[in-house]
Amino acid sequence: xxxxxxxxxxxxxxxxxxxxxxxxxxxxxxxxxxxxxxxxxxxxxxxxxxxxxxxxxxxxxxxxxxxxxxxxxxxxxxxxxxxxxxxxxxxxxxxxxxxxxxxxxxxxxxxxxxxxxxxxxxxxxxxxxxxxxxxxxxxxxxxxxxxxxxxxxxxxxxxxxxxxxxxxxxxxxxxxxxxxxxxxxxxxxxxxxxxxxxxxxxxxxxxxxxxxxxxxxxxxxxxxxxxxxxxxxxxxxxxxxxxxxxxxxxxxxxxxxxxxxxxx
Numbered sequence: 607x608x609x610x611x612x613x614x615x616x617x618x619x620x621x622x623x624x625x626x627x628x629x630x631x632x633x634x635x636x637x638x639x640x641x642x643x644x645x646x647x648x649x650x651x652x653x654x655x656x657x658x659x660x661x662x663x664x665x666x667x668x669x670x671x672x673x674x675x676x677x678x679x680x681x682x683x684x685x686x687x688x689x690x691x692x693x694x695x696x697x698x699x700x701x702x703x704x705x706x707x708x709x710x711x712x713x714x715x716x717x718x719x720x721x722x723x724x725x726x727x728x729x730x731x732x733x734x735x736x737x738x739x740x741x742x743x744x745x746x747x748x749x750x751x752x753x754x755x756x757x758x759x760x761x762x763x764x765x766x767x768x769x770x771x772x773x774x775x776x777x778x779x780x781x782x783x784x785x786x787x788x789x790x791x792x793x794x795x796x797x798x799x800x801x802x803x804x805x806x807x808x809x810x811x812x813x814x815x816x817x818x819x820x821x822x823x824x825x826x827x828x829x830x831x832x833x834x835x836x837x838x839x840x841x842x843x844x845x846x847x848x849x850x851x852x853x854x855x856x857x858x859x860x861x862x863x864x865x866x867x868x869x870x
Contacts, residue, residue: 627782629851637775638807638844639851645799652750653795655684657731657742658724662691662716671735678733683741686733689720699727707812711840712824712833718841719808726805729796733864736790740861749793749857756801757794757849758857759787760864769842779846785853789842790864800852807844811835 631640659678661667667675679686689697698704708719721732731742749758762768765780767788779786794801812819815834822832836843849856 627785627850627853629853633778634773634775634847636773637771637847638810639775639803639847642799642803642806644851647798649753650756650795650798651729653746653793654728654730655743655746656687657682657684657733657791657793658687658689658721658728659733659735660689660717660720661735662720663713664691667735674735674737677737678735681741682733682738683743684731684746689724694720697724697728702727705809705812707816707819710819710823711835712830714837715824715835715840719812721841722801722804722808722844725792725794726796726801729794729801731791731793733791737865738791739863739865742793742862745793745857745859745862748859749795752857754855755857756798756852756855757787757792758859758862759792760790760860760862761858762786762788768846769838771843771847775847775850779850782850782853785856786846786849787856787858788863789845791862793862798855800848800855804844804848807848808840811840811844 629644631643634640657678659675675686675688694704702723704723705719708716711719724730725732731746745758749755762783765783768779768783768786770776771779818832818834822830822834824830824833
C-alpha cells in the first residue's frame with residue numbers, strides 16, 4: 607500500500623508540473639517580486655560548463671565533505687571549482703565589490719550570497735558540497751541548446767521544503783512547489799532578468815540589515831545571539847519566489863538531484 611501511495615504521489619507531482627502557473631504582479635503587490643515587471647531577453651548568455659561551490663570560513667573541510675568533493679570532481683562531467691576565502695579576489699569585480707555586510711554573515715549566509723553573486727555575474731552551476739548522483743554535462747548542453755530556458759535544477763519534492771512566507775506568495779509557493787527547483791544546486795545563465803532581480807533583492811536585504819549585522823555579527827560556529835537573519839532569508843526566501851515568477855524559464859531535471867546522506 608505504501609509503494610502504491612508513493613507511486614501515485616510521484617506521478618501526481620509530474621502531471622501537476624505540466625500545469626501552467628500564470629504570474630500576475632497584482633497578486634503580490636506586498637512582496638518584492640512585484641517591484642519589477644517580468645522581463646524577456648531574446649538571446650541570453652550561455653551557462654559556462656563550470657560548477658562552483660564555496661568554503662567561506664577558515665575551518666578545515668571535514669572528511670565527509672572532502673569525500674563529497676572528490677566524488678563531484680570525478681563524476682560531474684564538467685569542471686568543479688571550489689572557491690575558498692582566499693580565492694574570492696579572483697572573482698569579485700571591481701565595479702561590483704562584495705557587500706560591506708559580507709564579513710558579518712554566518713558561513714551559510716556567505717555561501718548564499720556568493721551563489722547569487724556568481725550566478726548573476728559569471729553563470730554556470732552551483733552545488734552544495736554533497737555527492738551528486740549523475741553527470742551534469744547533458745543538462746548544460748540541453749539548457750544551452752535553447753534560448754527559452756534560463757536556469758535548470760532538480761524539482762522540489764514537497765511543500766514542506768519551501769520557505770514559510772506570509773501572504774499570497776507564501777500560499778502560492780507551497781501550492782505550486784512542483785514549479786520550484788531546489789536550493790542545493792542549479793545551473794544558471796548569467797545576467798538575465800531572473801539573476802538581476804535575485805542580486806538586487808539579496809543586496810537590499812543586506813542593506814536593510816547592515817547596522818544590525820554590524821552590531822551582531824555571526825561567529826563561525828553560527829551561535830551569535832541577536833544575529834538578525836533567519837536561516838532561509840538570504841537564499842530560499844528570495845530564490846523560490848523568483849523561480850515561481852519565472853517558472854516558464856526553468857528546465858527541470860532530476861539528474862541534478864544530490865545525495866543528502868552522510869554529508870555533515
